[in-house]
């Protein structure tokens with residue numbers, strides 16, 4: 492369910508310290524380029540994720556404000572929700588040039604809804620093992636719906652620019668939410684831009700960015716394609732796909748899924764699997780004009796759901812988590 496207009500609250504540092512047991516190692520959930528993430532637990536058992544941003548030169552207040560602002564306007568069931576923030580400056584005794592001095596230290600934190608199952612990168616596996624097709628499809632569809640909201644439902648749109656499995660979080664029902672908007676940008680009229688500031692993670696970035704620093708909505712679509720390929724066929728699948736023709740890749744991956752689905756009498760998903768592999772490969776086309784828009788992708792996915800119902804009307808659409 493979408494979190495309708497939840498305004499993030501200011502949470503004082505002393506409260507965040509209390510919730511995270513003094514930012515203890517036991518409560519650490521992970522760390523990224525911009526900060527460390529801790530589990531915060533309220534007395535009633537309710538949990539939040541507290542991302543303490545590093546005090547990095549260059550990560551100034553303007554950037555904090557931008558990320559904060561971008562996060563506050565986002566309200567969608569497939570986008571991680573900002574529930575609170577902290578921005579406090581205090582005098583602390585720090586070492587400087589071999590001496591102890593008093594300095595102003597600013598603590599900045601973004602507090603997010605807690606995502607029980609952590610990030611998607613932990614769950615990637617090839618066709619033969621791990622989560623079944625239904626769960627993988629639910630994850631793909633959720634990411635696509637989240638991206639459609641960012642690109643086509645927001646005015647002006649937001650481009651994420653850092654989409655990868657580590658930035659997709661999963662709730663207790665494996666529903667995905669896109670996270671980490673530190674690199675994201677609001678795009679006005681000019682929807683394609685040349686940038687000088689580095690973005691993204693190699694392996695998820697298209698050639699037009701690597702060679703010419705071009706950013707557009709099609710950068711996110713490329714990253715989405717890589718993420719989809721990895722969801723469907725495992726963490727090494729994108730490099731596998733680059734070593735063969737699209738037809739060969741589709742044949743192999745689809746063939747493996749058909750074997751797995753046949754064994755559990757779920758032949759009705761054959762076509763949906765094939766269409767998802769095709770979409771993913773379209774997204775990673777070198778020529779960005781050939782990549783679909785997120786609106787096209789969601790429409791195609793919706794069609795595959797009708798297909799599946801037509802083929803197996805009595806089966807329904809069951810979400811399993813195996």
Ligand SMILES: Nc1ncnc2c1ncn2[C@@H]1O[C@H](COP(=O)(O)OP(=O)(O)OP(=O)(O)O)[C@@H](O)[C@H]1O
Pocket residue numbers: 520521522523524525526527528540542571603604605606607609610653657658660670671
């Ligand atoms: N809301 C959340 N709920 C639960 N776990 C979270 C949440 N946010 C982040 N995490 C955990 O903390 C880890 C670090 O997150 P973070 O967003 O700081 O970095 P990243 O996305 O892994 O890397 P980078 O910022 O460099 O792209 C995640 O991989 C995830 O395991």
